[in-house]
Amino acid sequence: MGMHMKRKERAASVYSIRLRWHIIISYCLAAVISLALIAGIIYFEYRSSVNERATARLVSVVMEHKGTIENFLFELANTMRMVTLLEDFDNLRQQDVLEQVYAVLEKEYDFAFEDLGVLDLDGNHLAYVGPYDLMDRNYIQAEWFQDVLEKEMVISNVFLGFRQAPHFIIAVKQTNGQDTWILRATVNAVKFASLVEYVRFGRTGFAYIVSHDGYYQTRSRDGYRVMDHVAPDHLDLEFFEGVNFWELKQDQRNFFRAKTWIKDNDWLLVVEQDVDDIYGELYLLRQNALIFFALGGILLLVLTLMTMKLLLRKVKLIDAEKELLDEQLIQSHKLASIGQLSAGIAHEINNPLAIIGEESGWMQDILKRENMQGIPEHDELTDSLREINQQAGRCRKITHKLLSFSRKMDATIREVDMNQLMDEVAALREREAGLSSIKFIRDYDQDLPMIHTDSSQVRQVLFNLINNAMDAINKNGEISLSTKKNKDKSITVTISDTGMGIPQENLTRIFDPFFTTKEPGKGTGLGLSICHGIIEKLGGTIFVASKVGEGTTFTIRLPLEPSVTVADD
Amino acid sequence: MQDNTDPRILLVDDEERFRTTLAKRLKGKNFEVADLGSGNEALDYIKDNQVDVVVLDIKMPGMDGIETLGEVKKLVPGIEVVLLTGHGTVETAVEGMRDGAYDYLMKPCEIDELVEKINGAFAVKKERDLRLKQAEDRSRLDKLEKAVRF
Numbered sequence: 001m002g003m004h005m006k007r008k009e010r011a012a013s014v015y016s017i018r019l020r021w022h023i024i025i026s027y028c029l030a031a032v033i034s035l036a037l038i039a040g041i042i043y044f045e046y047r048s049s050v051n052e053r054a055t056a057r058l059v060s061v062v063m064e065h066k067g068t069i070e071n072f073l074f075e076l077a078n079t080m081r082m083v084t085l086l087e088d089f090d091n092l093r094q095q096d097v098l099e100q101v102y103a104v105l106e107k108e109y110d111f112a113f114e115d116l117g118v119l120d121l122d123g124n125h126l127a128y129v130g131p132y133d134l135m136d137r138n139y140i141q142a143e144w145f146q147d148v149l150e151k152e153m154v155i156s157n158v159f160l161g162f163r164q165a166p167h168f169i170i171a172v173k174q175t176n177g178q179d180t181w182i183l184r185a186t187v188n189a190v191k192f193a194s195l196v197e198y199v200r201f202g203r204t205g206f207a208y209i210v211s212h213d214g215y216y217q218t219r220s221r222d223g224y225r226v227m228d229h230v231a232p233d234h235l236d237l238e239f240f241e242g243v244n245f246w247e248l249k250q251d252q253r254n255f256f257r258a259k260t261w262i263k264d265n266d267w268l269l270v271v272e273q274d275v276d277d278i279y280g281e282l283y284l285l286r287q288n289a290l291i292f293f294a295l296g297g298i299l300l301l302v303l304t305l306m307t308m309k310l311l312l313r314k315v316k317l318i319d320a321e322k323e324l325l326d327e328q329l330i331q332s333h334k335l336a337s338i339g340q341l342s343a344g345i346a347h348e349i350n351n352p353l354a355i356i357g358e359e360s361g362w363m364q365d366i367l368k369r370e371n372m373q374g375i376p377e378h379d380e381l382t383d384s385l386r387e388i389n390q391q392a393g394r395c396r397k398i399t400h401k402l403l404s405f406s407r408k409m410d411a412t413i414r415e416v417d418m419n420q421l422m423d424e425v426a427a428l429r430e431r432e433a434g435l436s437s438i439k440f441i442r443d444y445d446q447d448l449p450m451i452h453t454d455s456s457q458v459r460q461v462l463f464n465l466i467n468n469a470m471d472a473i474n475k476n477g478e479i480s481l482s483t484k485k486n487k488d489k490s491i492t493v494t495i496s497d498t499g500m501g502i503p504q505e506n507l508t509r510i511f512d513p514f515f516t517t518k519e520p521g522k523g524t525g526l527g528l529s530i531c532h533g534i535i536e537k538l539g540g541t542i543f544v545a546s547k548v549g550e551g552t553t554f555t556i557r558l559p560l561e562p563s564v565t566v567a568d569d
Numbered sequence: 570m571q572d573n574t575d576p577r578i579l580l581v582d583d584e585e586r587f588r589t590t591l592a593k594r595l596k597g598k599n600f601e602v603a604d605l606g607s608g609n610e611a612l613d614y615i616k617d618n619q620v621d622v623v624v625l626d627i628k629m630p631g632m633d634g635i636e637t638l639g640e641v642k643k644l645v646p647g648i649e650v651v652l653l654t655g656h657g658t659v660e661t662a663v664e665g666m667r668d669g670a671y672d673y674l675m676k677p678c679e680i681d682e683l684v685e686k687i688n689g690a691f692a693v694k695k696e697r698d699l700r701l702k703q704a705e706d707r708s709r710l711d712k713l714e715k716a717v718r719f
Contacts, residue, residue, distance in 0.1 A: 350655055351584050354677030358590040361680050365597045396677050403655075 019315070024308055031300040039293050047282060054278040057201070058258040059243050062271045065196070065207055066262045072195055073155050073263060076112065076187060077170050079105065081153065084174035084183050092118050092183070093126040102129040105185075114167060114186040121149070121180055130186065132163055139184070144169045148182055155263060157211045158189045158226055166190065166226040168217075189226055193218035196269075204255070204274040209267045210235060217267055222251065239265060247275065331511060332536055335529060338513050346399040353395050360388040401526050402513070413562055416455045418483050418491060419444045425462040426481060429470060436475045443482035451491055451560050453538050458558070461531040461542075465495045465554050468527070472499025472552060486557070490540075493556045501548040510544055538562050576691040577619055580604040581611045581637065582626040582653065591680075598684055608632030612640050615648065622690045624683070626653045626676070627661055635665050642669045647697065649690035653678070 083101055084092070091097045102116045115130020123140030139145040144156035148171040156169040166189035173182050196207050196218045209217035214230045214237055224230075230237075234250065245258045254275040262269045276283070364385045366372060426440055433440065469479045477498040484492045502510060509515045511532040516525030535542045539562045546552035578600045582588040585606060592604040603618070605611050609632055611623065623641060627634035638650050652673040654662045662673035671690040674683060 347655055350676060351587065355584065355587045355590065357677045358587055358594065358680075362590050362594050362597075365594050392677070393679075400675060 020308060020312060023311070024304060027304040027308070028301060031304065032297060035293055035297060035300070039289060043286060043289065046285065047279070050279060050282045054256060054273070055245055055258075058256055058271055058273060059245060061201060061205065061207070062243050062258045062260050062269060065271065066260055066269055069196060069209070069269065070262055072192075073170075076109065076185070077153055077155060077172065079109070080170055080172045080183050080185055081174075084172050089118075089174070089176045089179045089181050093181075095127050095129070098127045099129050110191075112187055112191050114188050117184045119145075119171075119182040119184055121182070126181070134162065137162060142169075144171055145182075147171075148173050155266075157213075157215065157266070158192075158217045160227060168192070189217070193226065202273050202277045203280070204277040205271065206273070207269065207271045209262075209269055210237070212237060212239075212266055212268065221272060235259075235268070235270065237268060328541060331532075335511060335513070335532055335536075339529075339533065342402045342513055346402040349395070350399055350403075353392055353399065357389065357392045357396070360385050360392065364389070398524055401524060401530075412454055412456070413452050414455055415450045416453050416458065417448075417450055418458075418493060418558075419446075419448055421455060421459060422462060422481055422483065422493065425459055425466060428463065429466055433470055433479070436470070436473070438470055438473050438476070439478045441478055441480045443480060445482075445484045445491075448483050448485055448491060449560060451558055453558055453562050454534075457534045457538065461534050461556070462493075462495070464527045464531050469495055469497035469499065469552070472497050472501075474499070489560045490557050491560070493558065494553055495556075496551060496553040498551045501550055502544070502546040502552055503548055507544060507546060511542075575599050575601045576687065577601040577621045578603070578687060579611060579614060579618075579620045579623045581606075581608065581623060581629070581634075583607065583629045584626070591683075594680055595684075595687075598680075600687065608634070608637030608640070611637055612644065615641060615645055620645070620648055621694050622671075622687050623648055623650045624653060624687065625650055625670075627665070628655045635661060635668065638665055638668055638670055647694060647701075649694045651683075651686050651690055 083105075087097065087101065092101070098116060098118060102113065105113050105116065115128065115132065115134070117128040117130070117134065118126045119139060120126055123138045123142070123145050125135050125137060128135050144154050147154040147156070152173045154169070154171050156171075158166050158168045160166060167186045168189055169184060169186055171182055171184045173180065175181075196209055200206065206221040207218075208220050210230055211217055214235075216224050216226055216228050216230065219225055220228070220230075239261060243258055243260045245256070247254070247256050249255075255272050256275065256278060257270060257272045259268055259270045261267070364382065367378065367382055367385070372378065422444070423442075426442075430440055466479065466481075473479070479498075480494070480496040482494045482496075484494075486492055506515075506517065511528050512525075513529040514525040515529075516523045518525075532542055535556055535558070538558060540556060540558040542557075543555045544552065545555070578595055580588055580592050580595070580602060582591075582604075583606055588604045588606065592602045595602045603614065603620075605614060608629060611625075614620070615623075625634045625637055625641075629637075632640075634652055638652070641648055641650060650665075650670045652662050652665045652670050653676045654673050655676055659673070659675075662670075666673065671693060672686050674686060
């Protein structure tokens, strides 16, 4: 808890950031590319299907229209033919009869007929009903009159005529006996146009009719009026069969155009609809899809980042583990080499030390002789020699400790109950600890397996650590002892104190031989390095974690079966 | 006869000053001490001289303490040997004890400890010598008895 692991900050975290970006970018790229591909495919598929549908609709509109218009025209024409068949020429040329017929037609066809006239073959009116005074008009020069003489029945193009208003003529030639005469009617072009213009579809769907010689028969969409001539290059008036259909761009307008010839290839029916209108649904869909894919992209991004975080945490964990292992390796190498060095020094010092001891001992022996008792400063010499002896003895102890630290051990491996061993060691110091108000808290794993290890050496380690913990607390505190079974055939023993803690700079050196913070003469600084050596030799590891003011935790991991490495000197 | 004489010690160590000084001190403790600097010299010495206890340093150039021990025991099985070990040679010392050494001491050692070990070794030797002498006496008596009977 809040403990600071003895580890340097990773300088190589740059590699993590680079890795992170590398992975994030490639993930996102993959995600975006596949999303875009899917979106693109869907979009174009849908677009082509919309296109097909629009085509089909325009074609059907054109066909329907063609039917409606031709029906209308031929109905009017047929009605007039029926009139010429049902009524005698002699009757019809009478003004009142014609007026009766006109009244019926006007009523039946909703004022589509503007006027009605009976003409002789010279183009003179024999009778006339209508709003204009056309009784005296002669039509011999009119195009439709020429046509009707040849074709029996004609529907003219729209023209302005005498009255200067757009209209067209339906004329029927009939022969009764010797009499050949012509029934002529004017159809209001505006009324007719409304029939064409009435059929609207979509937002911009529009139909109009152009005569084969290029005059608008109904209003155009872009403002041309009836009888205006089609603008050059605006419309192709070549004859064709069936329905023509294509997409084109004119006057900054993108639209679909379908056209077909009607009225015996006399008029061209044109239906147009803007691309935007046709694709309106598609655009809406595209917008939704964009939102959908954007959300998907964001989701992917978030997922990627989350995965990344998880992955990086794993990587970091592995890194940390590796680093810890590296550090352990370095630490044990360091300790091994320091151990070797100190053993070498101890060995070299040993002989001179032995000689010093012997020489001073010899001098003491001499001073003890009878004949030396009276010499001046006898006591001073004795005292000085005793001190030399004592200090040589101190040196000897240090060298012996050092040598025992580095020498290979004969571990006597036995089955050990770690909980029991811990308790035994704790019991040795518990009473004394109680006097300093230090409480021992035990947290033992009751299912702790027996381990095979050297109990006396582990006891030495535990004793050492508990002593250290008590020294760190001094007065008032707790020492927590815990044992735990690990997943990997090992156990963990921890000894925590609530003592003063160890400063960061000391943590790295804590296992080094001769490292001590105690006063000179109070400690050799060998305790923890010996502990380290013992645990290593028993195949385990020992860690320290500490925070100044909070305490220190020593964690020992010991394998269930020792892998005793018998190190040579 | 032997009972009243001082224990005869042979001190073998390659460190000359240590050896000579220790020899002087042991002489002061009523031992009869000879000192030599190598295993070979020691072997030559025991061929010609009576020795009770050999104090033998394990780490020596040339023939080391353990080898010397073996040779000594071969030549004169009755001699007791006390080994002096440096540092990491405790195992070797224990090994030496299996080969017949009386005991070992870590160097540098207290003179009193050394004296104690030497005395112990000497006592063992003396006791064995005594038993040997008694056995010899008995066998001599047996022979005598046989001679008398016939």
